[in-house]
Amino acid sequence: MKISLSNAAATRALGISLAQSLSANSVILLEGDLGAGKTTLVQGIGEGLGITESIVSPTFTLINEYTQGRLPLYHLDLYRLEPEEVAALNLETYWEGIEVIPGIVAIEWAQRMPYKPNSYLSLRLVAVDGSRYAEITPHNCAIKV
Ligand SMILES: Nc1ncnc2c1ncn2[C@@H]1O[C@H](COP(=O)(O)OP(=O)(O)OP(=O)(O)O)[C@@H](O)[C@H]1O
Numbered sequence: 001m002k003i004s005l006s007n008a009a010a011t012r013a014l015g016i017s018l019a020q021s022l023s024a025n026s027v028i029l030l031e032g033d034l035g036a037g038k039t040t041l042v043q044g045i046g047e048g049l050g051i052t053e054s055i056v057s058p059t060f061t062l063i064n065e066y067t068q069g070r071l072p073l074y075h076l077d078l079y080r081l082e083p084e085e086v087a088a089l090n091l092e093t094y095w096e097g098i099e100v101i102p103g104i105v106a107i108e109w110a111q112r113m114p115y116k117p118n119s120y121l122s123l124r125l126v127a128v129d130g131s132r133y134a135e136i137t138p139h140n141c142a143i144k145v
């Protein structure tokens with residue numbers, strides 16, 4: 001599914017809409033070049049979940065957790081990591097939701113992951129010729145945007 005995103009507000013609105021239909025243990029793998037709008041989309045997800053705390057990029061912290069909304073939001077950014085370092089993080093902890101409260105897991109720079117969950121939403125943000133769009137592909141899961 002391809003969705004045109006004419007400005008940052010549209011990217012955020014897509015996040016809000018996703019947040020309203022996602023259930024616990026959902027994983028969103030975000031891909032897209034530097035500045036493509038990945039964090040903006042996660043800010044929308046946060047808003048859609050009812051999180052009022054401001055969502056900031058976890059480029060240096062790796063993970064930020066927000067527990068105030070309808071579901072917890074686990075926001076990761078793997079930009080600075082190599083795939084073998086990502087493997088050592090045991091990210092499955094987040095999507096299994098056994099040791100943590102089950103929530104929404106949103107991962108920027110998901111292309112750094114050496115392995116993926118069984119079910120996830122792939123969300124690729126693309127900028128071409130001055131226009132932007134999102135390409136959403138569900139893997140073993142249903143989506144409603
Ligand atoms: N659809 C859009 N059209 C125009 N600008 C946008 C759009 N979506 C987001 N932006 C803007 O692009 C800039 C970069 O966005 P953002 O930080 O979300 O990107 P990112 O993909 O997370 O970057 P990084 O790779 O550094 O993590 C921000 O100023 C944001 O407001």
Ligand SMILES: [Mg+2]
Pocket residue numbers: 038039040057077108
């Ligand atoms: Mg970002």
